[in-house]
Amino acid sequence: MDLNKRYTPQSWPDHPETATLEGKNKFIGFWLLLAAETVTFASLFATYLALKDRGPSGMEFTSSGLFELPLVFAMTMILLTSSLTSVYAIHHMKNHNFKAMQAWLGITVLLGVVFLGLEIYEFNHYVHLGFGYTNSAFSAAFYTLVGTHGAHVLFGLSWFIALMIRNSKRGLNTYNAPKFYLAALYWHFIDVVWVFIFTVVYLMGAIS
């Protein structure tokens, strides 16, 4: 692979993320990693459902009435929008429009940071209400499930930022195209997990 090879939108391959053997390997390998991640979150969801509202007798906090639904709804919209903006970024990556890609990735990161900030605010708020990690089995399951997702968001953001800074001066090539593509794929996965969290944890919590 030649890093100095200059591409134009005309010479740029249709699928730059799988144009090289390394890219193909990363593509398959990353989908497999997402399979493992899916099982990880499935285990966390199953545990959450088993421990939902379980705690010592007379415990104060259960899923009904605790959650701040308007806030969580706003978070959901922000994260879904960030998934859309990352699609735009990859669209421009495929058109070999580096600047537009960086711009849309920047917006994605911005939305992700807002999401993460709101999540930290939300956790902080619950803790101040007295709903701490060690309160009950329910609290442990809740914070571990949602917190693991939050950790994934943090990792995804760091990944985007590292990629943007590292490649800011040199543009797109078939060496870094798979990296951008996979980071965006990871971001979509995080988004899908959040949709399940919103449904299973927050909405099902509110109606119980």
Place this chain on the structure above:
Amino acid sequence: MSSLAQKKGVGAIIWDYLTTVDHKKIAILYLISGGIFFLIGGLEAMLIRIQLMKAGNDFLSAGLYNEMITMHGTTMIFLAAMPILLGFMNAVMPLQIGARDVAFPFLNSLGFWLFFFGGIFLNLSWFMGGAPDAGWTNYASLALASESHGIDFYALGLTISGFGTLIGGINFLVTIINMRAPGMTYMRMPLFTWTTFVASALILLAFPPLTVGLFFMIFDRMFGANFFVVEMGGNTIIWEHLFWIFGHPEVYILILPAFGIFSEIFAIFSRKRLFGYTALVFATILIGFYGFMVWAHHMFTVGLGPTANAVFALATMIIAVPTGIKIFNWLLTIWGGSIKFTVPMVYAVAFIPSFVAGGVTGVMQAIAPLDYQLHDSYFIVAHFHYVIVGGVVLAILAGVHLYWPKMFGTMLSEKLGMVTFWFFFIGFHLTFFIQHFLGLLGMPRRVYTFGADQGWDLFNAISSAGALLMAIGVIVLLVNVVITTVKNVRVGNDPWEDGRTLEWAIPSPPPFYNFAQTPLVRGLDTYWIEKMEGNKKGMVYAEPLGDIHMPNGSIIPFIMSFGMFVASFGALYFQDDSKPWTLAVLIIGLAILFGSMLVRSLKDDLGFHITKEELMEDLKKGGNTDGSK
């Protein structure tokens, strides 16, 4: 590159192995470290058998005995059997599919070092305040009550080594999907490659639940979470489910590669194409599939209810069907073959009755009402040692003899190999056959002693004597390794003379780029086809001689794993109020981990090229260089 053949100093060799990304060297690392852990686990087994040699023995205290059985099981499964099999996969699978390396050489190295540091971490528990003592299954109700740091060593050590195994699994899957030589269709892949493929898929889907369970365990102990604390609303059965959702596929992660090794051996030494290749492939896939649907047969006595027990009992019995298909295919492969009873073949032939015995007791336990009688008795101990030792360990010993020349370029002594076999085989049956009857006589597992009036003395004494024979067998194997290494008689491409698959078509050990030219695969047992057609060049090639792209070595995997190792000490002592430095250690460790990850992702690593001229120069010298710079 001209200095390839020069002698290197010890420091250079160590540095070479610390930074290597070559699948063949990583295989050797797996084999050596797995072998050392196998010896440690074996030593623990011997101490257990000495303690149980006679009634009322006080060789080991009750607490130490608990630590011993826990560490024996954990070490043998996670640190010995699996890594050694991963070593064979690394050594052989890329060669079998005609690849130059695995898909992610860097991750291959990372996987090894994570396993290595995880194993070291777990074993440090012996010297740092006590080993885990809640059994290898580490049931939460028992584990949370354990006062020493043993359980933390278990949870953190297995987390680290589990990440390593998961990375290895993904790597093998991608390698097999993307890097097969031209003509190597899925249905032309050797059986060992197929079993590697399915076992890797099982690793991919089975290890995350274990990791989640281990994290719950760590959080319960470290941060005071309440996943398993019943009075706080927790549920200890969650651990059992997560553990066995991992634990049962784990059995197949171990046995499928063993099946693969035996399939190769039966075909090679019967000098016949495998009987029912297609059926063997589909049986492998079916076993992998059903492997995820039977975990609750470990929990029949928990009280999940008759419906759950019936479903899982039925699913368990079904698994015996594809396994039976395999047994018959192997028998029919031998039948009518021109058989050579070499050491690997003798192991393979001995494996069939041994493993069938373990399989049959497995079906007995699948009958849930009967399992209420057998549960937690020595019958269970006998059963799983029959499948693990009679299946996996025999395959490992057979594989060591079969692939030693391919990995090291010299043959283990057949005579000493036979001595090892007979000691080990007789010792194995002597140790474990009688334990079925101990179980039926009512001896529970995991008891550190028994009374003279219980009538278990004689059978336990016989069992301990058998263990001694197995130990002698292993010592003879070590002697064999030393003698072979000292003699160092070099062998050619196909030392068994009847090799059928691609790994036997290139020098032993292979040059670091494996195939100078990518071979063209023309059918199942492709090298055999070329031999039968009298192809003097060895293989038909799919490409002219040209430049070869190779990955660079890297020390980063070692440093990353070391970072996790350091962080684990912070996590381990976090719950001790007397140690204020724990948070700092945790942060430093994680900083090393993520810092080196960042360096890896920011620094371009494009590898290097071996030019055609260098390649031709190398081929003139026999193509047998190890490629270190």
